[in-house]
Amino acid sequence: MPPEMNLRIAPRSVQQETVDKLRQAIFSGLFQPGSRLVESQLCAQLGVSRPSLREALRSLHAERLIEMVPNRGPSVPALSWEEATAIYEVRELLEVEAAGRCASAISKERLVDLKNSLTAFEEATSSKDNLAQVMTAAEFYSIILVNCGNPILEEVHRGLLARISFFRGRSMSLEGRAQSSLAEMKDIYEAIAEGNVKEARKAAQRHLVKAKAAAQLSMTGKD
Template identity: 75%
Template sequence: MPPEINLRILPRTVQQETVDKLRLAIFSGMFEPGSRLVESHLCAELGISRPSLREALRSLQAERLIDIVPNRGPSIPALTLEEMTAIYEVRELLELEAVGRCSQRISKDQLHELEKSLSAFEEAASSNDSLARVKTAADFYSIILANCGNPILEEVHRGLVARISFFRARSMSLKGRAQSSLAEMREIFEAIAAGDEKAARKASKKHIAKAKAAAKLSMETGT
């Protein structure tokens, strides 16, 4: 069963909290792929006006987490295996380059931050908090991207983060996947810490291949 999420928010942060809450609800599996989002129901659950909801939905549409079809309204996209494969192919291209460059550029202070983010993921991986796993994994990669020395690469990757997180949340629901991810991410960290560009790229390639296989399995089994 997906975790229950309290969707009610405070008026002072309506816009951002609405986006954040709905994004987490999508990642958690609260809404099934292909299902419609009924605006009146969401307004009641969130305690916000329809204009505020629609503004938030436009933000999620920009992240490609929802579709908004004229005369039909918003819905959760039913991503195909082909779309998932394409996303992971681009992820591999970007992250292999990022970890390789990061291994040659990261400062001691930022390396310490990367180690802290890995520790945070380790704690999340040992819990039943699927949302914490998604967030801490994204934090780990955001530090790598921020230290790769190419802001355009970082920007392009940021456009994929929401969809990567969508698949990550589902693949990590598979038994043992979170712990396997931890071991793979630790291997990436150790290669970066050693300044070994070749090993960093190799570790990243292995990690993404395993993540892709887990995402594929979660789609095929409906996990």
């Protein structure tokens, strides 16, 4: 059964809160791939107007997290393993390079931030909070990308972040995967902290190979 989630938003930026809540609902599995998003129901759940909801849906459509089907309305796309494979291939190109560059470029202050994000992921893993695992893992990689010394690498990766997080949620749903991911991310952190460019690249690549295998098992039932 999909997890229960309180979708009602707090009165800050209605637009951004609506986007954030819907994005989190997709990442957490509350809205399953292939399911329709009924506007009247969402307005009631979120407590927002239809214009606000539609603007939020347009933002999520731009992130490729939902699709707009003529005569059917918005829905969560049933993303294929072929698309997942393409995403993981691009992740490998970007994240392996970024990890190596980060090992030689990150400052001591930002290394503390990276350690803190790893600790946050460890706490999410201990509590078995799938959504928190997805979000804290995204923060860990965001810090690596921001500190790799190449803003274009970070920009391209950010454009894929929503779909990366979607597939990360699928792989993290497997029993034991979050714990394995934690060990792999610790290896990446330690290599970066030591300034070991070669080992940072190797650790990032090992992690991605295992993450891809976990996502494949989750999505297709095949190793």
